[in-house]
Structure formats: structure tokens, C-alpha cells
Amino acid sequence: MKLIFATHNPNKVKEIQALLPEHIQILSLNDLDYHQEIVEYGESIEANAKIKADTISELYDLPCFADDTGLEVEALGGKPGVKSARYAGQEKNDEANKEKLLKELEGKEDRSARFKTVIVFKHGDKERIFTGRCEGEITKEACGSEGFGYDPLFKPKGYSQTFAEMPASEKNKISHRGLAFRQLIEFLKA
Secondary structure, X not given: OEEEEOOOOHHHHHHHHOOOOOOOEEEEOOOOOOOOOOOOOOOOXXXXXXXXXXXXXXXXXXXXXXXXXXXXXXXHOOOEEOOHHHOOOOOOOHHHXXXXXXXXXXXXXXXXXXXXEEEEEEEOOEEEEEEEEEEEEEOOOXXXXXXXXXXXXXXXOOOOOOHHHXXXXXXXXXXXHHHHHHXXXXXXXX
16 A cells, blocks of 8 residues: 655654554655645644645545644743744754753743644545644753654653654654554554
């Protein structure tokens, strides 16, 4: 089975392909030579995932899905949230985003946070939504070199390591994206 993942991000594709049965082949937007950026103008994580899934499902006659993820920090009123990828400015810059987040949390005791991933699956007129959340906290400094984005700053509840310090196989068992994708996989198997 071929399935389009509406992303240009090779890190996401690699993370998800590891979770899927071998008979499901993921095609990214890069694989389809679709190099336009889909403008994420939604006011929520779910809205942005839906925008991406709708855009791609109108162009290709294959099942597709899109995800959007946000980091919600309690002490910042849920920010960066839907703006997580561009928290420090219009250009996506992981280092600048992490730096801004740490600066805004300086002196704050409550560092609790959650990652939230929403996946929108579309095939023809069928649409399904899957959500995964992972509770945790923001560390005071970056730790680890695995993963991407805010992974070096996020320590999941009940763990002593950040996502960036964990092997991908361990992270995928507990991460927001892993939880949402397992729901999608169960749906695809049904």
C-alpha cells in the first residue's frame, strides 16, 4: 500500500516509516517532486494538519495524511503551540526557537509542558483525525543529540532523559507522534 505523508521533513518520514508495517510505503512530498510549501494559516494544530491533508488529497489519487505538532508550555499560556516551528520568527530555525523558549522560561518554576500531534488522514471523502499527547517538562538546558526540534529540551513525565537523549525506538514508544501514528496504523489495519 502506498500512502502519501504531506511533509518535506525527512526526520518525520524516517520516524514514522520505522513504526509502519513493511507493506505500507510512505511517499513524502519530496518523493512526489512537490516542492511548494503548504502555507499553514490555521489557528490550531488540527487546522494546520487539515489544511495540509486537504491540499494534497486534492492533487493525488492516493490516501494521504498530514500531521502538525505543537509544544504547549504551561507557564507561557500554551505557547509556542501552533507557532512552534516558527516561534522565533518566520523562518523555521530549531536553534533560535529553543533559545527563545529557554529565555522566556528563565526564573519560572513551573516548566510543565506537553507535546501534541494531530494527524488528519484523507482518502476520497473519508477523513479521520488522530491525536497524541505526551506530558513532560522543559529542561533548563539542551541535552542530547538525537531527534529534532525541541527534543533536547523536553523530558517526558516519568523519565530522566530528554527525547534527544533517547534512542529513537524508545522515544517512538512514548512520544506524541508515536501515539498518534499508532492510532493511524490501527485504523489502516482495520
